[in-house]
Each structure stands twice: as structure tokens, then as C-alpha cells.
Amino acid sequence: MRKLLATAALAALATPGAAYTVYVSNERGNSITILDSETLEVLEEVPVGQRPRGINLSPDGRFLYILASDDNTVQVMDTETQQIIHNLPSGPDPELGVLHPSGNPLYVANEDDNLVTAIDVETRTILAEIPVGIEPEGMGVSPDGKVVVNTSETTNMAHFINAETYEIFANILVDSRPRFAQYAADGSLLYVSAEIGGTVSVIDPSVPEIVHKITFDVPGIPPEALQPVGVRVTSDGKKVYVALGPSNRVALVDGETWEVLEYFLTGQRVWQLAFTPDEKRLFTTNGISNDITVIDVENDEVIASVPVGQQPWGVAVSPN
């Protein structure tokens, strides 16, 4: 019932139709900016812990998990009241996390401690600490919830972790400084971006092995500025969007041929991406220009940029 009321309240504010709530973590501003996905109106900027980077929403949209790196904790925000209701034990310096498809546990990369921590979000306890390579960052989980993938930025690997036993069962060497791991919705492919290597490795996770490496080329942009970070794939697997960091571009890649189809101009240093659940819009965080760029996914065009807090880092969109 509370949820219904909340939805009704939101609907009253927003235009009719598919309006979702967008959450942006501001790494320097120590805050979360909350905006409406349709009107793009900033509704709120909520102060949170220090250096919030990765953010994840529970599948029902009720809780926002905020990885407050400099506070060495995961803060849990009740999205109805926008209050921090409790913290989760995260281990030191949590940077990026991923939720099990069921909503529990939360897997977090502890960048400074070469660990992946599995956290039970209900009992608020640490289920496991898994030693991985140096500077773990990217986190992905297979759609069936059986495999957790972590990328380590200095070891340059994607580590495949059995979600039941918490044991690493495979390691794939990718290019330099892997930042992000994203499964296709059907679980058949895994995309791993390499920031310094300048590539996205397309991995067949059933083997696992690299089947293709996506490269990028923008006339007039030095190759070393093309630094892939965030990756998102449409649920039909046909479109892959890759944020290219200091080149201020997002690439649209064909999910079958892996050809780059288009580059979208965004704000400065674009790192993380999130779709609306209906996949009509894609939001980017632009860390240097303090804004987000909104891409219309249906027509593949940039439709707006919206100022948010200082140095936006993570982005998540409510499921309803």
C-alpha cells in the first residue's frame, strides 16, 4: 500500500507514462542527486557519506545501496523517505557493487584490499571475503545468479567466482585496467571494458574465453583518450553502449557484429551508464562537467544534459 501511495505521489509530479526515478552519486559532493527520468527535473540532492561511488537499487526499488568509499561502508537509503536507515559492513574502500538478481547478497569490490566481499543485505553480515587480483573494481553477476565476475585493475583479469562456494573457478586475462563487467541479459556473453587498454573484451562465459575485442576510433581524438569504462547492453542483446571516459563520448556498438555504429557526444569524462527499465533512455555520469547526459535509446540521439552534484560517478534507475 505504501508503495502504491508513493507511486501515486510520484505520478502526480511527473508527466504521465513511464517516469522512473534516477539516482546519481556525486563522488565529490558527498550526495545523491534524485531526478525524474521523464521531466529530467532534479527533485532532491540528499547528503550522504563520503565519496559515494557505486550505487545499486534493490529489485523492488525500495532500497538504494550507496558505496561510501571514504567511509568504508555501504549506506542503505530508504527510497521512500530518502533517509539512510542503516549501514552494511562492506570491508574497506568499497567502490563498485552488484546485486544478486534475487536482491541478495550484494557483492562489493574492495579496491584497496584486493577482495570481493559478499554481504547479506538482510542480516547485514559479511558472508564471504574472496581474495582476487590487485585493485578489484568491476563487478558483474550472471543473470541466473550462479556466477559473480570481478575485474582487477592492476592484475588485468576478469575473475569468475562461483556464487555458491565463493571460489574462483576461472581467470581471463583482458586488456589493461579493466573497469566494468556486464553480462548480456541472456547470459550468453560478458562484456569487460579495459580503460587503459582501450578495448572491450567480449567473453563467452560458458568456456570462458574472449571471442572478440571491440576497439574504438574517433577522428581527432587521441587514442589514449578513448578509455572504455561503463557498459550497458539492451535486453535483446542488440545494442551495447560503452562510456569512453575522457574522450567525452559514448559508443553504440552492434551486439552481433561488434561494429561501432555511432559515437554520442556527452559531458566530460563519462564513466557510468544506466537504462530506464523500458530501455527508452540511457543516463550517463560525466565526472568533470558535473552533469549527466540523457540518450534517447529508441532514436539514438542525445536529448539533454542535466546538471547534478559535484563529480557524478554512479547512476541507478528505479524499476517502476
Place this chain on the structure above:
Amino acid sequence: MPRRYFWAAILGVMASLAFPAGAAEQVPAAIVRVEHPRPLPISRLDLPPEDLGLAGARLATADNNTTGGFLGQEFALSEHVAAPEGAVAALEAALADGALFVVTMADADTTLALADAAGERALILNALAPDDRLRGEDCRANVLHLAPSRAMLADALAQFLMVKRWSDWLLIEGSHPGDQLQAEAYRRAAAKFGARIVEERVFEDTGGARRTDSGHVQVQAQMPVFTQRAPEHHVLVAADENDVFASHLPYHTWDARPVAGSAGLMPVSWHPALEAWGGTQLQNRFERLAARPMRPKDYAAWMALRAVGEAATRTQATDLATLRDYMTGPEFGLGVFKGQSASFRPWDGQLRQPVLLAAGDVVVSVSPQDQFVHQVSPLDTLGTDQPETTCSRG
């Protein structure tokens, strides 16, 4: 039998003795630090720690072994500290231990002696000597340079000063050979980027103890006099590699002008305040290991052995020829926590890398500056570019 094959055969035997065969493939490396006599630094904060450089090599070895643990490779490090006259003997000891990759921390002449003694037996990774002649007329095919050259450091500072429109420099150089070479690098940088050196002065090192004057006794009276009656200038650039006077320039100059070079705004390969590009993680890892901040010499030694580790990881090989060829080839790229991939210039073996401009406790800027473009890589706007090289390492 040609000499190199002879050595390879001997080395094979030695390596099998020194590093007994196990499940993992071994990558044996060494660091040779040569202790050149040097006066005390002006500030006690700059006293060299006992493990200077060695700690960087240890961290790289640990980093390599984390990756190696996943891939069945094991990285070993032997450490050698020697007086200049014992440098070659230390190298021989390292080679006898089976080392194929030797990080050197030595002056230019000693670096050359070590490189020539090693010949085809090992790859020399220069983590200290900034001399441009080691990248030019005295370059060697078996040497790669992790430390930035004097030309790279001077160019990095010059770019920033030109972006600031501080184009008129008063150049003050020390009287030691290294200072003169650094001053020459600033002259070259000024010509390259269009700055004007309005006057040059030489600060003679007359010797004497360091601890008698921390700045407030005679220096406070001497420095203003030394710097007075200079032509109009925007900035004072100091070339004082031997740390004789430059640290006393800021606030003691006659004119109210900023100081750069060997004091004030300094071009450095690394600074313990750098937090960008994951730098915090490297700083923390190093500080956990060494219980002190990471210095540029530690960073150079760290990069040297990380480069070896990266090559071993990528090629899945452990032999000298394969790793050396990969390191100097077009595929090689090393993450060095400065925002872009570092790689070796094929024409002189120098690692192309960004240079930090730091002042006191903070990093002020990073060169190359965006305003300077290059047809191949903006990093090649720093130091000696391919068309200008006098190196014929092939």
C-alpha cells in the same frame, strides 16, 4: 660457439640451480643500487631512506606475483647495493643468480658500464639516470629507461609555464655537471616551446656543512642579493639537481616571482600526493609495504619490474628475448597510475609517460598539457622525439 649462445647455455644451467623448477615458470630479476657519494640534502625531509628504490622493486615483484599466481608464473628479486667501484661485481653476482632483468640505480657512467658488462645476458632497466646522452649518442640496445630524461622533465615544466603565459624565465643553475645538463635541457625546452631566458646565473657550490643554516641565518640575506637586478621575468627556473641552493629560493628572491624547476613547482615522475587514476591504491600498497611515502625512484623501480611482469603476463613467456621484444614492441602498454598507457619509445628505449608538476604537498598539474598536440602521441611532446634522436639502437 658465438658468445651470446655460450652465455645463454651457462645461464640456463645457473638459472636451473638458482631457481629450482616448480609448478610455476620463473622470471628472475635483480636490482642494483649504486651508492654515489652525495652531500646531505638541504631539508632533512629529503634524506634518502635505506630502502630507496628497493621498496619499489619489492612492491612490483609482489604485484607481479599476484597476477602470476593466477597464471602459473613466479617473479623473483635479488637486491644488490654497491659502491661505484663494486657496481659491475654486483651485476655479475645478480647475473650469477640467474637474473635476466636488472633494474639499475646509478649515474650515467656507471649505468653504461653495467649495460656494457651485461651485454646480451640481461636487459638493463634504468631507474635513475636522467641523462639525455643515455637516450642519445650513448644509447644501448640492452637498456630501457624508466626514469624520465632531463629533456622530458624540462619540457613538462615548459609546457605548463607557456600555458600560464609565463614565457620569460630567469634561469639559475648550479655548478655541478648534472645542474649544467639540466640547465641545457631548460634552454632546449625554452627554444622548443617559445620561452625566453632573460638571463642565466650560476650558483657556485662552495661546499660547507648543510646543517648550519636552515634558511633563516645567512641564506635569508644572501639569496635576495644573488637574485637582484635581474631583467624583467615571469618566473625563476632553477636547475639544481644536487640540492645545493634551489630549496632556498622560494620567498628569498629579490623579485616577487614564483620559482620552478628544482624547487617550487617541480617536474617529477611521481609524487606521494597523487590520488587520481587509482593512484591512491598504489600509494596505499606502497605505504603498507615500506611504511613511508613513495618517491620517484621507488616509482621508477616499480615501473621497471611491472613492465617485465606485464610482458610475462601478456606473452605467457619467461625468456629474455620474448619479453624484451614484447616490451619494445607496438602491443606493449603499461598502466602507471597517470591516466594513460605508458610504452617504450622504439628509437631510444625511453618510457613515454606523463610528468607530474608538484609543489609542496600537492600535485598542481600534469603534462603534457592539452594545448600541445602531436601527430603520434601527445606524450611524445615530452623529451626527444623520433626525428631528433641521435640514438642508433635500431
